[in-house]
Amino acid sequence: MTDPRLLDNIFWHALAGPQARFARGTAVARRFARDYSPIVAFADARSPDFAALAPYCDAGERFYCDGWSGRVPAGWRVDVDATMYKMVWEGPIPDDDAPEAQPLDARHATQALELARLTRPGPFGPKTIELGDYFGLFDDERLVAMAGERVFAGGWREISGVCTQPDQQGRGLARRLMHKLLRRELLRGERPFLHVAGTNTGAVRLYERMGFRIHRESTVRVVALDAAPR
Structure with a gap:
């Protein structure tokens, strides 16, 4: 059984657990190593120890931080303050309707980084596709759509990096890739989940129609x- 409480601080449970080899930091504060994904996490997400994290970060380096809405500590700044939904899969096992998809x-x-920079599906780095299974659909040698797996812990497996070239949207390519990933994860006995920006109501409705439901909204x-400290 997957414990839903793990989702409330899933990045920490991943970086301090099965994905620790991709992490840099301490017993209370960690980040993905450079180029994997610009995400930080803390053992106490509501009261993060930024002082413990600082030696592992460069000045001006930007990171996503989930679940924290407290006062900004000296020496740090907040460039974006938003919300996102954590959504969990509750549908049946879908068919693999992207058999031609290639592992990335x-x-x-x-190409994966260029597509992510163009479509901005969320935090993505040059080595993100090494964090899990990523698949792509190609037109000749051009990557036109991709989706993959970023973090996992306690039986939860995240679907992430879902994006399509603008001139290829509307063909259901990303949905087909997601079905492929969902099927693989469910057959392994894992519980799929994903993150989506709180302002992206269209994506939320699409994912709900697919079989996801909102678990919670978080900062x-x-x-x-x-x-230098302020």
Whole structure:
């Protein structure tokens, strides 16, 4: 059984658990190593120890921080203050309707990063596709859609990096890739979930029609270490 409480601080449980090899930090504050994904997490998400994290960050480096809405500590700044939904899968096991999808690896890293920068599906780095299974659909050698798995812990597996080239949208490519991932995860006995921006109501409705439901809404901030404490 998957414990829903883990989702409230899933990035910490991943970075302090099964994905610790991708982490840098301490027993109370961690980040993904450079180029994997610009995300930080804390053992106590509501009262994060930014002082413990600071030695592992460069001045001006920006990170996503989930679940914290408190006072900004000296030496740090908040560039974005928003909300996002955590959504969990409650539908049946879908068919794999993207059998032609190709696994993405280091050969595809540049195209994957360019697609993420163009469509902005969320935090993404040059090595994000190494964090889990990522699949892409191609038109000849051009990557036109992708989706994959970013974090996992306690039986929960995140679907992330879902995006499609603007001139290929409306064809259901991302949905097909998600079905492929959902099927693989469910057959492994895992519980799929995803994050979506609180302002992206269209995506929320789409995911609900697919079979996801909202687990909770949480604060998400983009934070950066200033060059000097304020």
